[in-house]
Every structure is written in C-alpha cells, then in structure tokens.
Amino acid sequence: MINKIMTADEAVAGVKDGMTIMVGGFLGTGSPEVLMDALVRKGVKHLTVIGNDGGLAPGQPAGEFGAKTARGIGKLLENHMVDHIIASHIGVNPMINEQVAEGTLRYTLVPQGTLAEKIRAAAYGLGGILTPTGVATPMETEVDELGRTKKVMEIEGKKYLFEMPLHADYSFIRASVADKFGNYYCSKTTKNFNYVMAGAAKKTIIAPEKIVEINEIDPDLFAVAGVLVDAIVEGEKKWQI
C-alpha cells in the first residue's frame, strides 16, 4: 500500500540544481518551513522559485511580532539558492532587491490574481487564461525570455490578456490538517497559494501542521484532494512569535 509519509529530507531528495519550484505562503504566513529548511540543508542552487513574494527576512515584520528567522522563500534567498523569482510582490524582503543589485537574482512580476490563475491553469489542464488584469500596462508590452509578448484578445468589446500556464518541478505546500492520504485544508489566511499549487507541478509535497488518520475527521472538511499529493512531511509547527 502506498505510504506518502516521509521526512522532509526524503521529500526534497529529488530536487536538483536549476529546477523550478512553487512555494505556498504570503509574506511568510502559510509557508512550509520544514521543506524550506530541508532545501537549505540539501543546498540546491540556481532555483527558479514561484511564489507570491520573497517571504520574510529575519526580524520581519517590523515590530513586536517580528520573526527571529527568515520565513518561507526568505530562507532560500538568505542562502543564495535562487536565480529567478516569479512573484507579485518583491518589496518586503530586502534580500531580493539586494541580490538583484548584485546581479545574482532576476525577477518576473505577475499580478497576484493572474499568478494564481496561471498556476491553476497548470494544475487543471488549461492552455492559458484570459484576464482583464494588466491591459494597457507593462504586463501587456513586456517581452518574455523567448522574445514573446502576450496576445491581447478583444471579446465582446472588452480587452483581455492571454496568460500562459505556469508549471514547475515541485510544489511545496503548507497545510494545517491533512489525513494520511494527503487530503488537506489550510486554516484562515494560510490558504493563500497552498490550494492552487497542488497538482501544478510534477511532484506535490505537503507539510501539514497536524496529520490525522484517514476518516478521523469529517472528510468533507478537506479542501484539496489527496490524489494530488505525492508526499506528506512531518514536523511542520504552528508558527511561534
């Protein structure tokens, strides 16, 4: 019988230099810390990372609730493991602009709602999506690495941008509660990108705060199907202030 439960180090064993990974989380909240720690231990380099933002640097957010360590993608940036970040916001974690200035990191900005839909398109087999977001902005005119600009389509008098799916090698997700098959849900604002990223990569790894037996809680409470999950990692903790 399939057993998806493994250590974080086992779950990231297949991650290689130069791969593309997706990481759930929004300014650190809902990011899979045990998986980031395992990637740091493995020491992979030249990653392309897809996420909402660059996580947090130590001490962020400013004020009494600041984190002692980096959070989420911040841990990968801190260890100079990222060559390219695809995100909607790069202004909070100062490591991004520092590494861009040093010439070791480049970024691609994608509007937040569009980022979610590009990821969802990859998970759900769509050839792309049409969105009104970004029309008449640099999103419409920017040229990608293959020299392409986006198609603009006019439908019933309204302009839309055609946005391609965003695929990856690995999706790293934080769940609040999962059963041993991988069915899971995320509490409150930890949902963020942790639902759309399931199944958008070749391998989906989840780090739940709590793992329960199959049918231990009402299966109707789960938001994401365990059939999308390849590995379940133990050890993720509730975030401590």
Added chain:
Amino acid sequence: MADLKVRIAKRCAKEFNDGDFINLGIGLPTMVADYLPEDIMVTCHSENGFAGIDEIATAENLDVDIINSGGTYVTALPRAKFFDIAESFGLVRGGHVKATVLGAMEVAENGDLANWIVPGKKVAGMGGAMDLCAGCPEVIIVMLHTQKGAHKILKECSLPLTAEKCVSKIITEMGVMEVREDGIWVTELHPDFTWEEIQAATGCELHKDPNMKAMEEE
C-alpha cells in the same frame, strides 16, 4: 498634513452604503475604516484571503494564521469568510468587490491610474493592485492633491499604468472629483480653497459640476 489625511479619510468613508463589500489599500486608504459610519455594515476584503477584516491584532488576541495583505497580524469579524488567492481575486475580477480605495502617484483625466512603479527606482511589485483596478466597479483614489506642489492629476500619466480608464472618483484635501466620459468634474470643493486654487493644483482642465457644493468632512 495628518489633519488633511484625516479629512480625506472621513470624506471617503461617506461613500459607502449598508452591505457594501470593499477593499482598502495600505496607508491613507486603511484610515478610511476608522471613520465608517457605525450604523451600516461594510465588509472589508483582504486580498490575501478573507472578507471581514476587523482590527490590528494585539498580543492578547493574535492568531498567527491571520494576516492582512500588508503582512500585519489582524483580527477577523465573526462573519468573516476565509478563501484562497484564486477565490479572492475571482471576487475582485468578477466585480463582486464594489470598490477599491487606493493612493495614486498619477491619475489622468480619462481615469488612467499609475500607482505601482517608478522606472529607475527600487521595484516593489504590483501585488494585487492591477487586479483590483481592473476588476472593481469603482476605483476611488484618496491622496493629497499634489506631491509637494507637483501635479498628480494630469492630462496623461507619464508613469507605467496600473490600469487604464479605471478611476471613478478622486478625493483630496481640496475636493471631490468624479471621472466622467468627458473629463474630471468637481462635485465638492473644500471651503479652505477657491476654484482657482484647485484648478491651479491640477494638471488638466477641471469641470465645475452644476450642483457643486462644499466638501463635507463630518
């Protein structure tokens, strides 16, 4: 300056009706929540994943699973609904979030908005701003009328746009302006300023609404 921002926030708070679902940006737009009338129910959208922001969290009521879109720990109203980013921006693009209140670097007389990037300066990213401006039926700009005297309301934006023809209303310390098909119309002028002063502080021609009245703060 702080008083002028309070004036703007108070006036903006009068824009909303019982039952409205709105999004407030960071900074001056967030201040609007403090002045919403007590006798109406307005639900504020947090684009990172819920409807029903309450207040900034304290050490006593902090829940590490609840932040707002600026990454600040906040509390949620009892009627709050949490959702993921896809659903959050589905609500935005679908026009279900009635209004977004944002600041601006530049607004053009046709409603074009620039508020996310200055070429050559440190880049932060658009976050959810482009989606909000493209999706919300009303985009309300709250800002000081000029940037230390430099015009921000212009014939055309010089900065890269956040969205085109999206701004419906502009509220500044000088007055309230509506963006219509034929330009910007002043519907309220603050008693501290004359018509000549608001026009001189604006980089495009303003039109005087026939029913223009004094800008009310309270």
